[in-house]
Amino acid sequence: xxxxxxxxxxxxxxFKKLSRLYLIALAAIALxxxxxxxxxxxxxxxxxxxxxxxxxxxxxxxxxxxxxKEVLSFSPENSDKENREINTRLKNTVxxxxxxxxxxxxxxxxxxxxxxxxxKITLLFQQLSPxxxxxxxxxxxxxxxxxSGSAVNMEKLQKETAVILRNExxxxxxxxxxxYQYDKEASEKVKQLSKIEYLILFxxxxxxLLEFLFIFRPAAVFVKKTIARLLIAERxxxxxxxxxxxxxxxxxxxxxxxxxxxxxxxxTLMFARITVDGKIVYMGEKFTRRFMPSGGDPEHxxxxxxxxPVRQEQALVxxxxxxxxxxxxxxxxxxxxxxxxxxWLELYLIPIDIPQDKSELLVICFDITRQKEALVEIERxxxxxxxxxxxxxxxxxxxxIENQENEQKRIAKDIHxxxxxxxxxxxxxxxxxxxxxxxxxxxxxxxxxxxTSDIIKGVRTATFNLTPPxxxxxxxIPAMTKLVQELSRLTGKDILLINKTGFNSxxxxxxxxxxxxxVQEAINNAIKYADSSHIVVSLSHSEEMLSITIDDNGxxxxxxxxxxxxxxxxxxxxxxxxxxxxxxxxxxFIHSVPEEGTRxxxxxxx
Numbered sequence: 001x002x003x004x005x006x007x008x009x010x011x012x013x014x015f016k017k018l019s020r021l022y023l024i025a026l027a028a029i030a031l032x033x034x035x036x037x038x039x040x041x042x043x044x045x046x047x048x049x050x051x052x053x054x055x056x057x058x059x060x061x062x063x064x065x066x067x068x069k070e071v072l073s074f075s076p077e078n079s080d081k082e083n084r085e086i087n088t089r090l091k092n093t094v095x096x097x098x099x100x101x102x103x104x105x106x107x108x109x110x111x112x113x114x115x116x117x118x119x120k121i122t123l124l125f126q127q128l129s130p131x132x133x134x135x136x137x138x139x140x141x142x143x144x145x146x147x148s149g150s151a152v153n154m155e156k157l158q159k160e161t162a163v164i165l166r167n168e169x170x171x172x173x174x175x176x177x178x179x180y181q182y183d184k185e186a187s188e189k190v191k192q193l194s195k196i197e198y199l200i201l202f203x204x205x206x207x208x209l210l211e212f213l214f215i216f217r218p219a220a221v222f223v224k225k226t227i228a229r230l231l232i233a234e235r236x237x238x239x240x241x242x243x244x245x246x247x248x249x250x251x252x253x254x255x256x257x258x259x260x261x262x263x264x265x266x267x268t269l270m271f272a273r274i275t276v277d278g279k280i281v282y283m284g285e286k287f288t289r290r291f292m293p294s295g296g297d298p299e300h301x302x303x304x305x306x307x308x309p310v311r312q313e314q315a316l317v318x319x320x321x322x323x324x325x326x327x328x329x330x331x332x333x334x335x336x337x338x339x340x341x342x343x344w345l346e347l348y349l350i351p352i353d354i355p356q357d358k359s360e361l362l363v364i365c366f367d368i369t370r371q372k373e374a375l376v377e378i379e380r381x382x383x384x385x386x387x388x389x390x391x392x393x394x395x396x397x398x399x400x401i402e403n404q405e406n407e408q409k410r411i412a413k414d415i416h417x418x419x420x421x422x423x424x425x426x427x428x429x430x431x432x433x434x435x436x437x438x439x440x441x442x443x444x445x446x447x448x449x450x451x452t453s454d455i456i457k458g459v460r461t462a463t464f465n466l467t468p469p470x471x472x473x474x475x476x477i478p479a480m481t482k483l484v485q486e487l488s489r490l491t492g493k494d495i496l497l498i499n500k501t502g503f504n505s506x507x508x509x510x511x512x513x514x515x516x517x518x519v520q521e522a523i524n525n526a527i528k529y530a531d532s533s534h535i536v537v538s539l540s541h542s543e544e545m546l547s548i549t550i551d552d553n554g555x556x557x558x559x560x561x562x563x564x565x566x567x568x569x570x571x572x573x574x575x576x577x578x579x580x581x582x583x584x585x586x587x588x589f590i591h592s593v594p595e596e597g598t599r600x601x602x603x604x605x606x
Contacts (some may be wrong), residue, residue: 293544530554
């Protein structure tokens with residue numbers, strides 16, 4: 001026996017070694033969890049402000065356009081009270097616009113904007129500031145003219161308005177670039193966080209693998225060796241008992257060590273010794289507390305009857321014992337406890353040989369019920385999430401089919417009621433022509449020409465509603481121009497298309513048709529639901545992105561209420577718009593304020 005073994009009893013050696021190994025394992029896992037949470041929380045705190053920054057940066061575009069609109073509203077035809085009210089709104093817009101402009105650069109704790117921008121954004125703001133100051137000063141001069149109380153001088157107002165309109169396109173273009181840069185930097189942060197999470201996952205898995213190789217596996221081997229040593233010590237004790245006169249002192253010392261070791265194992269493991277037919281020979285204290293809390297004599301009772309009161313489960317345990325008593329067995333088994341609750345055990349059956357040619361099994365149990373319940377709950381939540389996704393997809397699919405059916409019915413009705421009736425009239429008129437009466441025949445032929453023109457217009461209208469030829473032949477800009485003109489003519493609304501940067505490039509056909517349908521849906525929503533009288537579709541682009549904005553002066557809506565409305569017509573329309581944008585890797589932003597109108601912004605990579 002080594003010096004270390006002589007210094008510490010066997011139970012202390014086992015307990016100290018197991019305690020040290022498990023403390024190392026738990027400390028490693030805890031350290032990995034703490035470090036991972038610290039890193040993730042650090043990045044999450046940085047992400048909290050990104051959406052607010054992008055929102056406020058995007059709002060700067062709206063405020064600049066609102067400012068221009070209010071300056072344009074000044075008129076000598078307005079009463080002094082109306083011009084003063086417009087001037088009050090203009091001042092509020094300029095003040096809010098200026099606060100947001102400074103806050104985006106310097107930070108503002110009251111609205112939750114952090115200080116410090118990237119070098120690229122700082123450079124963009126330096127390019128933007130001259131245009132901002134020029135627009136702001138021109139708006140203030142226009143407002144000061146109204147405050148002076150003198151008659152409205154349209155020449156001065158038109159001069160200030162021209163300054164604003166001349167600087168606004170460059171301001172909006174630079175602001176779009178700033179918003180895109182903010183969004184790009186936020187995306188880079190998310191990618192960095194994803195890389196860190198993958199790294200943490202790899203480190204955690206590595207720690208678990210190392211713990212298995214250098215802690216849990218050696219611990220299991222150590223326990224097995226300790227049990228083997230216990231059995232050897234028991235055989236030695238029996239041998240020394242036959243030589244009691246010569247080995248009495250050694251026997252007493254060995255028995256004492258065995259008692260101490262048994263006590264240590266009783267307190268740390270649920271174990272029992274059984275015969276090959278499943279009858280209890282000995283039960284550890286922890287095993288007894290778990291399965292026989294009310295006490296009693298377990299000797300000669302069957303292990304299966306102690307583990308579960310259910311006969312089928314008892315037969316399963318007996319079957320495992322009878323099949324694996326020679327080679328041993330390791331596995332998980334589900335039983336029912338005395339409280340009629342599920343009980344999961346990780347069971348180890350270890351064959352042992354004892355004197356007098358008898359064999360026994362060492363049974364070691366670990367209660368893993370909580371782990372199994374946690375896994376079941378995770379599976380239930382995953383199934384529920386999948387079911388919700390499938391249900392949502394079914395709703396979208398049904399709405400798509402319903403819209404397709406309605407569109408087909410509308411086209412069929414247009415053809416039947418319009419083109420069909422005109423063709424019928426054309427047939428009757430042709431049949432009624434009398435060659436013998438040239439004068440009446442000439443009149444009817446002239447009528448037939450007009451009727452034929454109407455039929456051609458009807459066919460063109462139906463074809464335009466299906467797929468506008470301008471989109472296929474010339475691209476998205478001519479198609480949107482035709483769409484705006486047709487809807488303005490048919491509805492009587494003031495609908496304008498403004499191509500601020502002169503964009504005229506062709507895109508991929510899928511991108512063009514999806515952009516066209518989204519713009520069509522946004523304009524139709526503004527007409528049907530918002531009761532708008534003015535709708536402006538504006539385009540601007542950079543080397544990397546095309547931005548399309550649809551503004552209306554309608555009644556707007558509450559964004560929070562709309563997010564809860566999953567199956568309404570308007571809500572589904574916006575859902576389809578988002579689905580189309582995701583399909584072409586674009587971004588869709590919707591901002592609306594009740595009684596102030598709605599803005600829909602499309603950002604598409606080019």
